[in-house]
Amino acid sequence: MEKILSTQKLSKRYGSLQVLKGISLEVEEGSVFGLLGPNGSGKTTTLGILLDIIPQNSGSYNWFGQAPSHQLRKQIGSLLETPNFFGYLSAERNLKITADIKEVPHTDIDRVLKIVNLYERKKDKFKTYSLGMKQRLALAAALLGQPKVLLLDEPTNGLDPQGIAEIRELILRIAKEGTTIILASHMLDEVEKVCTHMAIIKKGSLIVQGRVDEILGDEFLLELKAEDMIKLGTLLKEYAMVKDIKEELGVYIVKLTENISNAQINEYCFKQGVALTHLMSKKKKLEAQFLEITN
Amino acid sequence: MIRLLKIELNKMLYSKVFWIIIGLYVLLIVPIAFQLEDMIGGFSMSTNTNGQEASQPSMGSMLVSGNSIYKFPAVWHYISYLASWFKLLLAIILIINVTNEYSYKTLRQNIIDGMSKWEVIWAKELVIVLLSLFTFLIVIILSLILGINSDDVSIFNGFSIVFAYLFSLLFYLNFAYFLCSWLKRSGFVIGILFLYTLVIENLISFKLPESISQYLPMNLIDSMVPNPVSRLLGQDVVYDFSITYIGVSIVYIALFIALNHWMLKKGHAGK
Numbered sequence: 001m002e003k004i005l006s007t008q009k010l011s012k013r014y015g016s017l018q019v020l021k022g023i024s025l026e027v028e029e030g031s032v033f034g035l036l037g038p039n040g041s042g043k044t045t046t047l048g049i050l051l052d053i054i055p056q057n058s059g060s061y062n063w064f065g066q067a068p069s070h071q072l073r074k075q076i077g078s079l080l081e082t083p084n085f086f087g088y089l090s091a092e093r094n095l096k097i098t099a100d101i102k103e104v105p106h107t108d109i110d111r112v113l114k115i116v117n118l119y120e121r122k123k124d125k126f127k128t129y130s131l132g133m134k135q136r137l138a139l140a141a142a143l144l145g146q147p148k149v150l151l152l153d154e155p156t157n158g159l160d161p162q163g164i165a166e167i168r169e170l171i172l173r174i175a176k177e178g179t180t181i182i183l184a185s186h187m188l189d190e191v192e193k194v195c196t197h198m199a200i201i202k203k204g205s206l207i208v209q210g211r212v213d214e215i216l217g218d219e220f221l222l223e224l225k226a227e228d229m230i231k232l233g234t235l236l237k238e239y240a241m242v243k244d245i246k247e248e249l250g251v252y253i254v255k256l257t258e259n260i261s262n263a264q265i266n267e268y269c270f271k272q273g274v275a276l277t278h279l280m281s282k283k284k285k286l287e288a289q290f291l292e293i294t295n
Numbered sequence: 296m297i298r299l300l301k302i303e304l305n306k307m308l309y310s311k312v313f314w315i316i317i318g319l320y321v322l323l324i325v326p327i328a329f330q331l332e333d334m335i336g337g338f339s340m341s342t343n344t345n346g347q348e349a350s351q352p353s354m355g356s357m358l359v360s361g362n363s364i365y366k367f368p369a370v371w372h373y374i375s376y377l378a379s380w381f382k383l384l385l386a387i388i389l390i391i392n393v394t395n396e397y398s399y400k401t402l403r404q405n406i407i408d409g410m411s412k413w414e415v416i417w418a419k420e421l422v423i424v425l426l427s428l429f430t431f432l433i434v435i436i437l438s439l440i441l442g443i444n445s446d447d448v449s450i451f452n453g454f455s456i457v458f459a460y461l462f463s464l465l466f467y468l469n470f471a472y473f474l475c476s477w478l479k480r481s482g483f484v485i486g487i488l489f490l491y492t493l494v495i496e497n498l499i500s501f502k503l504p505e506s507i508s509q510y511l512p513m514n515l516i517d518s519m520v521p522n523p524v525s526r527l528l529g530q531d532v533v534y535d536f537s538i539t540y541i542g543v544s545i546v547y548i549a550l551f552i553a554l555n556h557w558m559l560k561k562g563h564a565g566k
Contacts, residue, residue, distance in 0.1 A: 052406060053406050055560070069411075070406075070411035073406075074409035078407045078408070080407060085399065086401060088309065088311065097306065102409050103298070
């Protein structure tokens, strides 16, 4: 598959603060790539470098396998942080400016305005728009000229639940048409719902990168309790499929290498002379996993 | 080029502030141009009636004796000089236009959307050229109307001062553009422009020999379109179109453009 984007050891320093510590990413064509990280982890700085508004201190990047240039940026639809438009101009006129910059015919303006449901209000000044409408207009601008890749930074920031759902649905629809999407977010839930691939960054370092289902693969967890907790502990340690044991609030939380039924483990314990008073399997919550990865 | 012009016209022509300041500019400059002779005359008359012993003929009496300012070549000079007085209004249009790009973060967005950093600069240079050509035309039209009763002198006699005026304005607006790229906030820029024009440059001039201080930005502008009142006294009637001054102003403009590009490259747009 063709690489839409690859970066090699991007680093950025603000004074003595190292905000990016050598980020290397690979984004394949047709993927929905999530760049996940808590606030302040360096997501926006990374995107700023990729769009040539922040100069990196070292490292390099390629779009579509070519050295970056403003001509290539015309083929990238971007929404970075806040919607940036002239308040005194109408939505339509703002998009005319964007279309002229991207060298896209003005006839495309109505199409993108319809996609984001702003066609009826295209003559209204940008400053009269609500936050959600501003965000949708920024998305419309990003869609002008049907770019090969969409780069979205926290696209659902500040939106109400309905707005969030709409934007997510829109992203999925665009992705289905074959557009590559790079989505920066601090919400694991969002990345999990929308993305096929992801990278997690924390404090400017890349923690992990790969397919979403591989990184967030379900882990098999069991909660166990017995009268004789000490004996149960030694028993579990001997059990072949147990990867890890933790004691929490008088309960053992056991990580298993594969999914085995509750009956199997119950039978094993009982045969060794321990009667369980509590047995529960649970799927690890994604948030907890995210925290674990980033901590 | 056409693309950059379309982009800038969309930004400029639909701004209310732009039309208000342009309107103000025209409403100030046109009536004053028509009253200019009376104003200069009236001013000299009033000093005369204060009972001062005039050792040489007063300005007023020179005007009365048929030495009208509304004649070629003098009218070119007077109107250029008058227009030069109101150049701050044009600078304010430019300053608002450029600093808007920072406050709306559209500069950053335009680069993201695919403008190169040079294109960002050439687009604003187009605005500077447009504003300069606009006032260049106003000066030409006003002078042609006012100078219609000239004697048999050729119309284009002394026209070179209007070119000097055009260059002085290109230079002045580039100076303002540089301040915008550097300071980013309109209030700041206008404040510094005032402070520089009225105080800072005078202080620097004081410390430097005149051979150098004459090339400081505001002194240079003053020299390109000098005060025409010496014409009234019959001195130095032929204005000297100085290639040196034009040359120096072009060097300045190149320097400002290079600095603007350097700041953009350093990531000034990103913050």
